[in-house]
Amino acid sequence: MIQKTTPRATAGLRLTALIAVPVLAFSVACSGGDDSSNGAKSHGIADVPDTSAPVPSAKTETKPDTRAKGKSAFYEAQMTYVQCMRAKGGYPDFPDPKLSGHFDWAKINEIGSQPGRNEGIRGGKNRACVDELMAAMDATPKIDQQKAYESMLAHAQCMRDNGISQFANPTMSAGNAQPGGQPNPMSRAFDEESPQYKQARKACESKLLEGLDGMQ
Structure with a gap:
């Protein structure tokens, strides 16, 4: 008599087969085999690449440092x-x-x-x-001089818009941005300690790139 196999039994057989295959493969690898046709043992282990010294990853770690x-x-x-x-x-x-x-x-x-x-x-x-x-x-890391000039120019305009009418524009000299501010440092045109100046300074501080806020 032919015995019918239920779906549950079929699933059990498949699971058993899946477990059996890795176990069999592992057993063959460990035993090394005694295959006289190729004259070598433990090819499965010998062919595993050596990953103990990953040279490329060692190189990539130097840049962040x-x-x-x-x-x-x-x-x-x-x-x-x-x-x-x-x-x-x-x-x-x-x-x-x-x-x-x-x-x-x-x-x-x-x-x-x-x-x-x-x-x-x-x-x-x-x-x-x-x-x-x-x-x-x-x-200090180098700043693009054109961007520095544009930043200080916007700041100077803002200072004038906020009441410091004689605040001078920056200039470019030999490719370098030169800060503005006092038209003549030897003879101050406005009081940098006055409440009006401090208010203007506060209102315009965002116009300057980081690193330039103390130059003008």
């Missing part, structure tokens, strides 16, 4: 200046740089706007930290 070191050197140069300003420059409350590494000029200008504290806010009193400031500027 290089970028991280560059950014760290920039940040550390700014911190050296900040620490000088606190210790020798006469500003113990001089703020840390931003996370980007750039000086936080909004906070610096706020300190400089306090009575009697504007002199030396850049470079320290008696120019005690000018060398550190120049080193920090040299370490």
Whole structure:
């Protein structure tokens, strides 16, 4: 008599077959076989590629490290200046740089706007930290000069629109953007400590690219 196979039984047979095939393959690989026709043993194991030393992935890890070191050197140069300003420059409350590494000029200008504290806010009193400031500027990542000029030009226009009518435009000299501001630094045309100037400065600070906010 022919015994019918139910669907459940068929599924069980298939599952048994699926389990049996990997087990059989594993057993053959482990036993190494004794195949005299090719004269070699354990070909299955010998053919597995060696992945213990992935050379390409080791190379790709160097670039992020290089970028991280560059950014760290920039940040550390700014911190050296900040620490000088606190210790020798006469500003113990001089703020840390931003996370980007750039000086936080909004906070610096706020300190400089306090009575009697504007002199030396850049470079320290008696120019005690000018060398550190120049080193920090040299370490600053390069900014596209055309974009810098356009940013400072927009800022100058904004300052005039907000009541500082004599705020001068930036200029370009030998391909480098030169900040605007006071038409004649030796004879100030407007008071940088006046409430009107501070309000204009606040209203226009977003016009300057990061890294330019202390230049103009």
